[in-house]
Amino acid sequence: MSEELLLPVPSVPRGDTGVAWLRSSVVRFSNGEEHARRRTLTERLLEGVQATSLDELAAELGLPGALDDIARIAPAYQPHEPITAEADAAVERLAAGHDEERAARIGLLVQAWAATHALAECLRTGDPAPPVPVTRRAGGIVVSLEDHPFGYGPHACPGRTLAGTIAKNMAFRAMHHQDVPLVLPNAWDFASAVALHEAGFPAVGTTSLGVAAAHGIPDGVGLAGDQAVALARMLADLPFPVTADLESGFGGSPREVAELVRGLGVAGVNLEDGRPHGLATPQEQAELIAAVKDRAPGVFLNARIDTHWLGEAHEETADRARRYVDAGADGIFVAGLTEPREIEELAGIAPLNVLAQKRTPQELGELGVKRISTGSLLFRAALEHTVEAAAAVRDGGSPRAFAYEEVQGLVSRGTRSGAG
Numbered sequence: 001m002s003e004e005l006l007l008p009v010p011s012v013p014r015g016d017t018g019v020a021w022l023r024s025s026v027v028r029f030s031n032g033e034e035h036a037r038r039r040t041l042t043e044r045l046l047e048g049v050q051a052t053s054l055d056e057l058a059a060e061l062g063l064p065g066a067l068d069d070i071a072r073i074a075p076a077y078q079p080h081e082p083i084t085a086e087a088d089a090a091v092e093r094l095a096a097g098h099d100e101e102r103a104a105r106i107g108l109l110v111q112a113w114a115a116t117h118a119l120a121e122c123l124r125t126g127d128p129a130p131p132v133p134v135t136r137r138a139g140g141i142v143v144s145l146e147d148h149p150f151g152y153g154p155h156a157c158p159g160r161t162l163a164g165t166i167a168k169n170m171a172f173r174a175m176h177h178q179d180v181p182l183v184l185p186n187a188w189d190f191a192s193a194v195a196l197h198e199a200g201f202p203a204v205g206t207t208s209l210g211v212a213a214a215h216g217i218p219d220g221v222g223l224a225g226d227q228a229v230a231l232a233r234m235l236a237d238l239p240f241p242v243t244a245d246l247e248s249g250f251g252g253s254p255r256e257v258a259e260l261v262r263g264l265g266v267a268g269v270n271l272e273d274g275r276p277h278g279l280a281t282p283q284e285q286a287e288l289i290a291a292v293k294d295r296a297p298g299v300f301l302n303a304r305i306d307t308h309w310l311g312e313a314h315e316e317t318a319d320r321a322r323r324y325v326d327a328g329a330d331g332i333f334v335a336g337l338t339e340p341r342e343i344e345e346l347a348g349i350a351p352l353n354v355l356a357q358k359r360t361p362q363e364l365g366e367l368g369v370k371r372i373s374t375g376s377l378l379f380r381a382a383l384e385h386t387v388e389a390a391a392a393v394r395d396g397g398s399p400r401a402f403a404y405e406e407v408q409g410l411v412s413r414g415t416r417s418g419a420g
């Protein structure tokens with residue numbers, strides 16, 4: 001019952017130190033005027049925060065490196081949980097001055113910690129249950145959050161948008177560390193992205209060929225940047241992780257590409273070392289990767305290495321893989337790679353992405369592959385099916401297709417409302 005969320009929250013006794021001080025100083029356990037004042041402070045602290053990870057959030061809130069202590073505090077934060085000496089000590093390490101603003105900063109991180117991890121896990125596994133199942137009100141009332149995963153009323157979560165971005169980033173990263181590889185289908189527009197997610201794919205990528213060709217532009221020469229970026233921005237609001245193919249950054253300097261990635265809001269990007277006319281030097285590409293990771297550390301950077309595709313020696317590909325990972329890349333993508341020994345070697349360097357091929361996901365997983373992309377395949381398949389369908393109509397047949405209402409459903413089912 002959401003009405004119960006309007007009742008007062010449990011009051012907590014005053015405390016001068018440790019968890020008791022934190023509880024009695026934060027917005028979460030205050031009512032009335034005290035809540036209004038602390039709520040304003042909390043919202044002011046969140047203004048302009050653009051963090052891509054919880055680490056970055058801690059740094060932006062003036063508590064860099066605090067997450068280990070936050071993890072110690074979180075289990076003892078709620079008044080119905082026992083306070084531990086470990087949690088008290090962690091609060092004291094962060095509490096400098098014990099003022100209300102310091103409590104608000106710590107409180108924000110504690111609120112973010114467990115809930116964002118839980119939301120990321122729901123996104124990874126597709127579990128529709130609310131990440132925070134219940135909340136409490138005065139008098140021991142326990143309220144289900146089934147209908148309001150981010151709360152409702154005066155205490156509704158002020159970090160919802162930020163939490164969505166960070167949780168999608170965390171979930172997408174975790175999808176690269178599973179026993180079974182992530183099968184990542186590549187979309188070329190809004191409807192194809194949503195249809196793929198609704199078909200059970202937890203994350204979706206984009207295909208540069210699909211985006212460019214749909215706009216009458218050839219792929220791979222850096223000319224479809226505006227279209228690729230516009231699509232990435234549109235997909236970034238979807239309630240599941242999206243990774244955008246940014247080719248080699250569409251001619252931007254490392255700084256410009258880094259700003260672009262930070263502002264996009266997507267969970268991942270692909271950046272390739274191929275250039276419209278040849279290859280970047282490993283040094284140039286490593287600088288680009290380092291610049292992007294510096295500005296958007298929570299975004300999964302998949303470094304595409306084009307040497308294999310261009311027929312260069314395997315050692316060159318492995319060498320570039322190491323350099324890109326040293327520069328901060330989170331994963332490597334080698335298009336056209338099928339040789340088991342080479343797959344195994346590269347998979348030992350970082351989460352390895354290959355294109356869909358004759359081997360099954362399970363077989364590729366046994367070789368160490370962590371991500372299998374469809375690249376431009378789905379766009380090409382759609383084109384083929386489109387032509388076949390038209391020909392079938394001409395020949396008196398009736399081709400299979402999504403119903404009109406199904407497509408309308410894809411774009412109007414709250415899909416633009418953000419994670420959760």
Ligand code: HEM
Nearest residue numbers: 027028111112115116119131135149150151155157159163
């Ligand atoms: C960046 C991450 C997050 C931040 C900074 C954050 C911050 C906060 C803060 C400060 C409050 C207390 C507001 C008040 O009492 O007035 C709150 C409440 C709440 N948050 Fe979040 N939160 C985050 C992530 C999440 C996530 C991922 C979920 C789960 C989907 C969530 C669910 C809730 C709920 C349900 C409440 C309301 C509790 C109630 O009314 O009893 N939060 N959050």
